[in-house]
Amino acid sequence: MIRKQYFNIPGAKGRGMLMDLTFGDAGKNSPLIIFAHGFKGFKDWGSHNLVAHYFAENGFRFLKFNFSHNGTTTAHPAELVDLIAFADNTFTIELNDLTAVIDFACGGSGMPTAPWVYLIGHSMGGGLSIIKAAEDTRIKKLVTMSAISSFRDLWPKSIETQWRLQGITYILNKRTGQELPLKIGLLEDLDKCPARLDILANATRVKQPWLIAHGDADPTVPVSSAEALKAAQPHAELLVVPEADHTFGSSHPYTGAAMPPLLLEFCMASVRFLKK
Numbered sequence: 001m002i003r004k005q006y007f008n009i010p011g012a013k014g015r016g017m018l019m020d021l022t023f024g025d026a027g028k029n030s031p032l033i034i035f036a037h038g039f040k041g042f043k044d045w046g047s048h049n050l051v052a053h054y055f056a057e058n059g060f061r062f063l064k065f066n067f068s069h070n071g072t073t074t075a076h077p078a079e080l081v082d083l084i085a086f087a088d089n090t091f092t093i094e095l096n097d098l099t100a101v102i103d104f105a106c107g108g109s110g111m112p113t114a115p116w117v118y119l120i121g122h123s124m125g126g127g128l129s130i131i132k133a134a135e136d137t138r139i140k141k142l143v144t145m146s147a148i149s150s151f152r153d154l155w156p157k158s159i160e161t162q163w164r165l166q167g168i169t170y171i172l173n174k175r176t177g178q179e180l181p182l183k184i185g186l187l188e189d190l191d192k193c194p195a196r197l198d199i200l201a202n203a204t205r206v207k208q209p210w211l212i213a214h215g216d217a218d219p220t221v222p223v224s225s226a227e228a229l230k231a232a233q234p235h236a237e238l239l240v241v242p243e244a245d246h247t248f249g250s251s252h253p254y255t256g257a258a259m260p261p262l263l264l265e266f267c268m269a270s271v272r273f274l275k276k
Contacts, residue, residue, distance in 0.1 A: 001025060002056045005111060009104050011068025012093040015085065018043065018077045019065035019101065021111060022052035026059055028112030031274070032105055035064040036098060038123030038146075039154050040173055040180065042066050044078045046250040050259045051267060058271045060118075063105060067097045071180070080178060087168070087181040090189035091128065091151055091197050098132050106138055116140040118274055123221060123246065124148055127199045130229070134205040142210040143270050146218055146246050149199050149225040149232075151190060155182075163187060175252060203232035210236040211273045213266050215244025239269055 004020050011017040020043065023030055033055055037043055043064040052062040066072045069089035071080035080086060105117055119139045121129030126147025133142040148154065155171060163169040163184065170179040190197055210233060214226035223240060230238040241248065241262055249260025259267065 002053055011097045015068040016074045017065050017068050021063045022056045023061040024056045030061045032061045032114040033118045036121040036125030036129050038125050042072050046252040046254040047259050054267050065101050067094050069093055083181055087183045090186050092189050094128055130199050131202045133208055134202040142208050145213045146221050148221050149228045200232045203229050206233050212236050213239045215241045217243050218246045220246040
């Protein structure tokens with residue numbers, strides 16, 4: 001039987017981070033996976049719950065969470081309703097959030113703890129996960145899916161001059177039509193922490209086993225990003241999935257009872273990698 005347990009822990013600036021843990025009969029003895037979602041994403045986006053269920057069926061605990069400033073709230077965990085928080089977000093904030101989740105998993109109260117974790121990150125969450133794996137020995141293995149190789153891959157370089165002049169810019173959420181605000185603090189964070197926030201430089205320092213998965217039909221983050229990560233860390237395994245897009249066939253909302261076939265292919269490869 002697959003079950004879920006829910007948590008709410010403080011993230012950056014005391015903002016709550018909703019989390020859910022999906023697990024099967026092995027329960028507290030199962031290896032623990034932490035999943036980091038992408039830009040404009042959230043823990044219940046698309047088929048993330050089906051992914052969690054699949055990993056639980058295959059002997060893992062799967063913990064996914066909402067970053068503290070991703071635009072969701074505890075009352076609306078699957079909608080970007082708090083645009084003030086979204087505008088105030090930075091990559092350092094998100095790395096601190098990820099640290100808090102790992103701290104909770106490895107030593108917090110309320111759930112069986114683990115001495116180490118596996119980390120899976122999608123897109124922006126993949127970039128964050130690379131940095132965190134380079135920093136934190138509690139991460140035993142790393143899987144990235146459609147990961148960025150630079151945080152500046154998340155917006156057109158051409159908008160930065162005007163962004164700096166005005167102190168704010170807006171990006172379109174194509175799914176909802178929302179104009180999402182980003183304050184200058186996000187760019188200033190990159191200026192202030194160039195070494196820590198350099199994904200490719202951190203990739204060279206990843207010592208853990210690492211699976212880089214990417215689709216060759218990704219229109220959002222090109223497969224060249226995965227190739228750059230592989231070049232930076234030759235010991236990593238590179239899996240290029242033919243015809244897979246940025247989300248491996250998923251979308252939001254996702255109403256299917258089964259995962260998209262290409263996403264299932266990614267999950268199967270990840271299970272094999274993590275069980276090696």
